[in-house]
Amino acid sequence: MSTVPTRLLATFLVLTALMLTTVVGARAGSTEPDLALTDATTSLEDGVVTLETLANFDYGNYTRLGYPLELVLTQGGTVARLDLAGTVTVTVGGGAPVPQPGASGVIAIERASIIAVIPVAITAGGTSATLHLEATFDETTLNSNAIEVTW
Amino acid sequence: MRPCVHRATALLALLVLACPMVARAASVVFDGDPIDPGTGEPYQILPGQPLVTPGPDGYFATADDIVDPGTLGDIDLVLRLGAVTQAGIPDPAKKRNAVFTGVAGPLGIGTPIPFTAYLSDGAVSAAAPYGNLLTAPDMDGHAVIVLLFADRDGDGLIGPSNVKKGKRPENQVRALAELEPVGREVALFSGGIATGSVVVTSGAPLKNKGLTLVGTALAFTGPSDPDFLDGHVPTGPGITTAQPFLPEPDPTRFMTDPGPLEIGGTLNPEPRAAGLPVPGGALDLALPANGSSPTIDTALALAGAPTCARAVDRKPIGKHKVPAVPRALVLGTEGSARKAKLQIVPVDRFGNHTGPGAQALTARVSVDGPLTLKPDRDGDPQRETIELNRAKGKSVKLTATGAGTGTLRVTVGGARCQQFAYASRPERNKRGADAIVGGKRGDFESIAVAVGAAVDTDLDGRITIEVAEGIFRETVLVNRAIELRGSGLGRTVIDAQGLGPALTVQDDDALVDALTASGGTSGISVQNPVTLRDVEAWANLGTGIELTATGATAERCIARANGGDGFRITATATVTDSLSSGNSLAGILVSLATDAVVTDNRLLLNGDDGIVAADANDPIITGNRSGGNFGRGVGISDTVGGLLANNRAAGNHGDGLRVKDSTGMLVDGNDLSGNGGWGMHIRDATADFDAAAGVQSPPGTNDVSDNRLGPVLVE
Numbered sequence: 001m002s003t004v005p006t007r008l009l010a011t012f013l014v015l016t017a018l019m020l021t022t023v024v025g026a027r028a029g030s031t032e033p034d035l036a037l038t039d040a041t042t043s044l045e046d047g048v049v050t051l052e053t054l055a056n057f058d059y060g061n062y063t064r065l066g067y068p069l070e071l072v073l074t075q076g077g078t079v080a081r082l083d084l085a086g087t088v089t090v091t092v093g094g095g096a097p098v099p100q101p102g103a104s105g106v107i108a109i110e111r112a113s114i115i116a117v118i119p120v121a122i123t124a125g126g127t128s129a130t131l132h133l134e135a136t137f138d139e140t141t142l143n144s145n146a147i148e149v150t151w
Numbered sequence: 152m153r154p155c156v157h158r159a160t161a162l163l164a165l166l167v168l169a170c171p172m173v174a175r176a177a178s179v180v181f182d183g184d185p186i187d188p189g190t191g192e193p194y195q196i197l198p199g200q201p202l203v204t205p206g207p208d209g210y211f212a213t214a215d216d217i218v219d220p221g222t223l224g225d226i227d228l229v230l231r232l233g234a235v236t237q238a239g240i241p242d243p244a245k246k247r248n249a250v251f252t253g254v255a256g257p258l259g260i261g262t263p264i265p266f267t268a269y270l271s272d273g274a275v276s277a278a279a280p281y282g283n284l285l286t287a288p289d290m291d292g293h294a295v296i297v298l299l300f301a302d303r304d305g306d307g308l309i310g311p312s313n314v315k316k317g318k319r320p321e322n323q324v325r326a327l328a329e330l331e332p333v334g335r336e337v338a339l340f341s342g343g344i345a346t347g348s349v350v351v352t353s354g355a356p357l358k359n360k361g362l363t364l365v366g367t368a369l370a371f372t373g374p375s376d377p378d379f380l381d382g383h384v385p386t387g388p389g390i391t392t393a394q395p396f397l398p399e400p401d402p403t404r405f406m407t408d409p410g411p412l413e414i415g416g417t418l419n420p421e422p423r424a425a426g427l428p429v430p431g432g433a434l435d436l437a438l439p440a441n442g443s444s445p446t447i448d449t450a451l452a453l454a455g456a457p458t459c460a461r462a463v464d465r466k467p468i469g470k471h472k473v474p475a476v477p478r479a480l481v482l483g484t485e486g487s488a489r490k491a492k493l494q495i496v497p498v499d500r501f502g503n504h505t506g507p508g509a510q511a512l513t514a515r516v517s518v519d520g521p522l523t524l525k526p527d528r529d530g531d532p533q534r535e536t537i538e539l540n541r542a543k544g545k546s547v548k549l550t551a552t553g554a555g556t557g558t559l560r561v562t563v564g565g566a567r568c569q570q571f572a573y574a575s576r577p578e579r580n581k582r583g584a585d586a587i588v589g590g591k592r593g594d595f596e597s598i599a600v601a602v603g604a605a606v607d608t609d610l611d612g613r614i615t616i617e618v619a620e621g622i623f624r625e626t627v628l629v630n631r632a633i634e635l636r637g638s639g640l641g642r643t644v645i646d647a648q649g650l651g652p653a654l655t656v657q658d659d660d661a662l663v664d665a666l667t668a669s670g671g672t673s674g675i676s677v678q679n680p681v682t683l684r685d686v687e688a689w690a691n692l693g694t695g696i697e698l699t700a701t702g703a704t705a706e707r708c709i710a711r712a713n714g715g716d717g718f719r720i721t722a723t724a725t726v727t728d729s730l731s732s733g734n735s736l737a738g739i740l741v742s743l744a745t746d747a748v749v750t751d752n753r754l755l756l757n758g759d760d761g762i763v764a765a766d767a768n769d770p771i772i773t774g775n776r777s778g779g780n781f782g783r784g785v786g787i788s789d790t791v792g793g794l795l796a797n798n799r800a801a802g803n804h805g806d807g808l809r810v811k812d813s814t815g816m817l818v819d820g821n822d823l824s825g826n827g828g829w830g831m832h833i834r835d836a837t838a839d840f841d842a843a844a845g846v847q848s849p850p851g852t853n854d855v856s857d858n859r860l861g862p863v864l865v866e
Contacts, residue, residue, distance in 0.1 A: 036802015036825050038755065038778030048565025056756060056779030056802050063352050063501075064336060066257030085259050086458070086500065107458045107566055109500050112732070112755055112779075117566045145801045145825025145857055 033058035033067075035133050035144040042118070042151040049118040049151045055144070057133055059111045068136045071106065071114060073122050073149070075129040080119045082106050090121040118151070127151055178372040179287050180227050180270055180390055195388050196224030198446050200434060203397060210692055212397045212426025213649025213670075218433040225273040226282045227390040230297060230368040232266050232450040240269045240281040244449055245442030252361060252451040255354035255503055263348035264334070264450050268295045268368045270343040270390075281445050286343040293385065295345045295370040299334030300395060301353045301452070302363040302440050305472035309365045310395035311622075312437035313430040323430065323622050324644055325475060326437075330396055330424055333364070333452075340370070354454035354499070355473060356506045356542040361451035363440045363471050367392045392446035395438045396424035423690070423712060426670050427646045429624065454505035457497035459568035460514035460539055460561050463504065465494045465546060474504055479572050479639050479685070480559070481665055482522075482551040483579035489551040495537050495561065496544030498568070504542070511540035512563055516547055520557020521575055523550050551575035574665075578615045578636060585609060589643075590619030598627045598645065602635065618643045618666060626650050626671065630657040637666025640687045640709065647671035649692060656681055674713060677703045677724075688713060695734060698724035705729055716740040717757060720747045727751055737763040738780060741770050750774050760786040761800060769793045778802045783809050784826060787836075791815055796842070801825045806832040807858060817842055821853045829864045830855025 039054035053071070062069055062084070071082040077093045080100075088105040089097035104117035122129050128151070133144035184193040196202050202222040206215025233251030235241045244250045254262040270290060271282030300309045304325050308314060311323040338347035355362035373387020428436045440449050463474035474494065483489045497512050499505045514537045518524060523532040525548040537545045549559075554576050561569040577583045586605035588595045595601035598618055607614050615634040620642040627645055629635055637643030643666040647653035653671030656663060659679045667687040668674040674688025674695045680702025687709040688695030695710030695717045703724040710717030710731045717731030718739040725748040731738035738754030738761045741747045745768040754761035754777040761777030762785045764770045769792040777784040777800040784800020787793075790813040799822040800807040807823030809832040810816065819842040823830040831849045840851025848865075849855075855862035 031802075034779055034802060036778050038753070038799065038801055039776045043567050045562055045567060046565035050562075050565075050567040052567075054753060054755070054776060054778070060335065063257050064350050066259055066350070084500075104458070104564060104566055106500065107563075107568065108498075108502060110502065115567070117564075147799070147801075147822070 031135075031142040031144070033061045033135065033137055033142070035135055035142050037131065037133060037144050037147050038112075040131055040147055040149050042149060044151055047123075049123050051116050051118050051131070051149060053114045053116075053131070054112060055114060055133060056112065057114065057135075057144075059109070062135075063109075065137075070134045071116055072132050072134050073118060073129040074131075075122050075125050078121055078125055080122050080129075081134075082116050082119070084109055084114065088119055090119060092121075118149075123151065178289050178387060180272075180285060180290065180372060181388070182272075185222065192388050194222070195391075196222070197391060197397075197436070198224045198226050198228075198393055199444075200224055200393075200436070203434065208649055210425065210649055211399075212424065212428075213692075215649070216433075220433065226271045226275060226446055227273060228295070228368055228370055228392050229269045229271050229281050229446050230266060230366050230392050230448055231269070232264055232364075232366045232448040234265060235267050239279065239284050240271060242280075243442035243445075243447075250449060250451060252453060253351050253354075253364075254453045254455060255351055255499065255501055256455050257350050260455060260500065261350060261354075263350045264299070264364070264366070264452075265348045266297050266336070266338070266346065266366060266368075268297065268338065268340075268345040268370070270340065275445075284343050287340070290340045290343065290370075290372065293340050293371050294337050295340060295368050297334075297336045297338065297347070297349050298332040298367050298369075298394075299349055299351055299364050299450075300329055300331075300367070300438070301333045301351075301473065302365065302471065303329050303353075303473040305363070305470065307363075307440050309438040309440065310436055311428050311430045312435065314437070322620070324620055324642055327427065327622075327641075327644070328475070330428075345370075351452045352501050353473065354452040354503050354505070355471065356504060357453055358506055358542040359472065359504075360470050361453045362473060362503075364450045364452055365395075365438050365440050366448050366450065367394050367438070367446075369394070369398075393436075393438055393444050395436050396428050397426070397434070397436070399423040399425045426648065427622065427644075427690070429648070454503035455499035455501070457505050457508045457512055457539075458500050459498050459566065460495055460512055460537075460544075460563050461498045461502065461569045462493040462495055462516065462547070462559060462561055462571075463544075465492050476502070476569075477571060477639070478641060479574070479665070480549070481579060481636075481639055482549070482573065482575040483581075483583060484551055484554050484575050484577050485580050488580045488583070489575060491549045492546050493549065494544045494546050495539065497539050497542070506542040507539050511538050513537070514539055514568075515562045516559070517562070518549070518557055518559050518573075520573070521551055521553040521555040522557055522559070522573060523552055524548070525550070549573075576636075578617055578634070582609070584615045584617040584636075585613075586616045588616060588618040589621045589623065593619060597625055598623050598635070599625050602627060602629055602631065602633055605633065622646050624648055626653060626655075628655045628657065629661045629663060630655075632658055632660035634662040635666075636662075636664055637686075639665050640667050640685070641689075643667065644669055645671075647691075652676040652697075653688075653691065654686075656683070673697055673715070674710065677705070679703065682706060683708055687711070688717075691715075694719045695731070696726075698722060698726070700724065710734060710738075716759075716763075717754070720744050720749070723747060725750070729753075730755070731761075732756055734758065737761070737782070737786075738777065739763070741765070741767045741772075743767070745769060746771070752776070754784075755779050757781065760784070760805070761803060762786070762798075764788070764790050764793065766790065767793070773797050775799075780804065783807070783828065783832075784823065785809075787811065787813050787816060789813060793817070794819075796820050798822070803827065806830070806860075807855065808832065808853075809834065810836040810838055812836060813838070815839075818849070819852050823850075824854050824856045824858065826858045827860075828858065829860045830858040830862045831864075833863070833865045835866075 088103035108115040333353040336349035338345035369391035653668035693715040695713035760782035783805040806828035
């Protein structure tokens with residue numbers, strides 16, 4: 001953290017508003033907006049696997065701007081995409097994404113956490129998958145780090 | 152802001168009179184304003200509020216603030232929500248009969264709320280009750296920040312107040328939650344007007360008439376200076392509408408990477424109050440939601456479609472109210488103290504209480520440990536299936552069957568929607584504690600007085616003090632063998648108002664749990680070898696939790712939004728299974744300590760590194776999750792020996808791990824991927840990077856993939 005310039009001490013409203021200022025990609029983390037998975041845990045009940053991520057997905061900016069943001073689960077050739085708006089699609093073997101109308105998908109969005117139900121297409125195929133976050137912002141696709149999820 | 156001398160009331164119509172000093176012409180919005188002789192710039196005062204300057208401690212919103220009731224702020228900035236057609240600065244939405252209703256969620260899920268911000272000359276009159284529109288060419292292109300706050304307790308005010316609703320004073324603890332904005336947006340001035348729309352993340356069911364919102368705004372003046380925060384922010388003073396708190400003035404407590412304000416760009420974290428508002432004191436900052444405050448405006452928000460269910464407090468539920476979600480539950484073991492009621496309600500994607508939708512949700516509530524549920528239709532007293540076919544939801548009765556701990560879960564269709572811990576203990580019974588602080592049956596109003604005076608009335612060999620829900624404005628020193636137990640995190644709040652550490656523990660046999668320490672020079676200072684469990688340090692001026700004694704432990708603790716480090720270890724002490732989030736400096740700092748242990752913690756969105764070990768010997772750092780911090784995931788410097796194993800540092804703005812000027816640490820099995828710097832940055836340091844093979848060149852067994860600058864830098 002930088003040293004506080006003396007004049008800042010007297011400008012409390014300016015400084016408050018600074019909390020809202022932009023982060024430019026060249027100076028920030030690995031993506032802009034921030035997109036990172038810190039942890040992911042699962043729980044199994046009645047055959048349903050609930051996935052709880054600990055993530056920095058720039059909650060404030062996602063909710064402001066509403067850019068596409070997905071949880072992406074990859075298991076071999078099967079890829080499930082769970083949009084934060086609630087839709088779920090599954091791609092098998094590089095084919096076309098198939099909507100999963102009955103799937104719960106993302107059920108809760110919190111400041112540092114996203115909770116979702118893992119689609120049956122993934123849970124039926126094994127007991128693990130690779131998870132990452134994917135967003136589209138300013139016509140650019142952004143990917144988080146990937147972590148292994150087991151259930 | 153244009154503060155003026157005013158000796159009677161806060162009637163803004165009079166504020167144009169008798170300004171005592173004249174400001175230099177930085178912006179026309181400050182014409183005639185008094186000047187702070189210390190900076191040469193106009194004072195910045197909330198409209199209608201007295202001038203506040205920090206006392207000797209240099210901080211705002213602490214007990215030594217200097218309040219000048221003879222100098223009040225006037226109107227410089229006005230915000231209106233919803234559609235506006237009136238010329239000049241229009242009336243608030245309620246007066247013009249045009250209250251806008253939005254829906255919670257981003258575009259595609261919800262409906263944003265339109266806003267218009269106006270610059271005002273502050274010349275209030277009967278014909279211009281909010282002043283006249285000020286075109287102010289020097290403000291063209293300058294940004295205005297719009298914030299939305301929600302009246303969560305439905306009392307018609309944003310923030311803590313002393314207003315009584317019926318016979319009871321307001322629950323100030325619950326009103327604190329209203330200080331966190333539920334929407335924020337930026338727009339740019341042109342001709343004294345800035346327009347846009349703001350997304351809201353909170354709402355209430357249509358059945359409950361939605362949730363009342365209050366919109367505020369603040370803006371910048373002056374030119375840019377490349378030496379001032381990289382030129383991204385004008386150097387002049389700010390202007391604002393009414394706000395429900397004194398904003399935090401010190402950028403080191405919240406700022407990370409300031410950048411240009413632009414439409415559609417990304418913004419940094421939300422504003423932070425300089426301290427907890429003290430209703431009834433010199434400043435009453437609670438914002439009315441009835442359209443009576445001239446600079447702000449109101450709207451309504453509905454919750455979205457249901458996706459889950461949650462257990463919430465039974466009160467408040469009703470018109471324009473948001474029920475609180477318990478973070479934990481503390482019960483007794485006999486009589487009424489062993490019982491509690493919760494309401495199971497449908498919630499939307501953002502956790503807002505909502506209606507049931509077209510099809511009723513089927514929720515299952517389950518508990519473990521010494522707790523039973525009613526109704527019990529299926530013969531299993533620890534599991535119940537509940538149909539949610541109305542917004543009000545259904546109530547469940549919980550009864551503790553003995554002392555112990557456990558978990559309550561709510562699922563819908565097998566998906567886990569909510570889980571929280573509970574505890575049942577004899578001290579919570581009617582006569583189970585030796586003393587009670589606060590509440591209707593309290594023996595003491597002050598925790599500090601109770602700690603000094605309580606005796607072992609039940610002769611069980613312990614002195615137990617139960618503290619009710621509430622804000623206790625004091626500092627507390629626990630220097631006796633006392634068990635001090637609060638009503639839960641965020642429910643029992645000690646607000647030190649900058650007078651010292653909020654809570655200091657100085658006895659080997661003391662026990663503290665289930666409370667929040669706030670507003671202190673530090674939050675909690677542990678100066679003896681005791682274990683601190685289930686406590687929180689929130690919004691303190693400096694460090695959240697300090698462990699300065701050998702043998703001290705912090706377990707399942709939370710440090711968030713503190714002005715210094717979240718946790719600070721300066722002895723052979725332990726932090727485990729804890730959360731450190733949004734602090735201005737490091738998540739956890741180990742400094743000048745030997746054999747400190749940092750294990751299984753979560754470090755998120757801190758202003759500096761997630762974990763720092765500096766000038767330490769043999770620190771044990773294992774199993775931690777460090778993400779989104781504005782420094783490194785883990786920073787090691789001037790340290791000898793130690794173990795860094797099985798940690799994940801991902802998505803930090805700096806390196807995943809930097810080891811500098813250190814020797815002899817074992818760095819094994821860490822995931823250091825997806826960071827803004829190097830995965831692993833080794834500078835003038837030696838270490839082993841594989842426990843089995845004794846590999847002394849990185850990365851060894853560590854994952855350093857997908858980092859912006861590259862996997863490893865050794866220099």
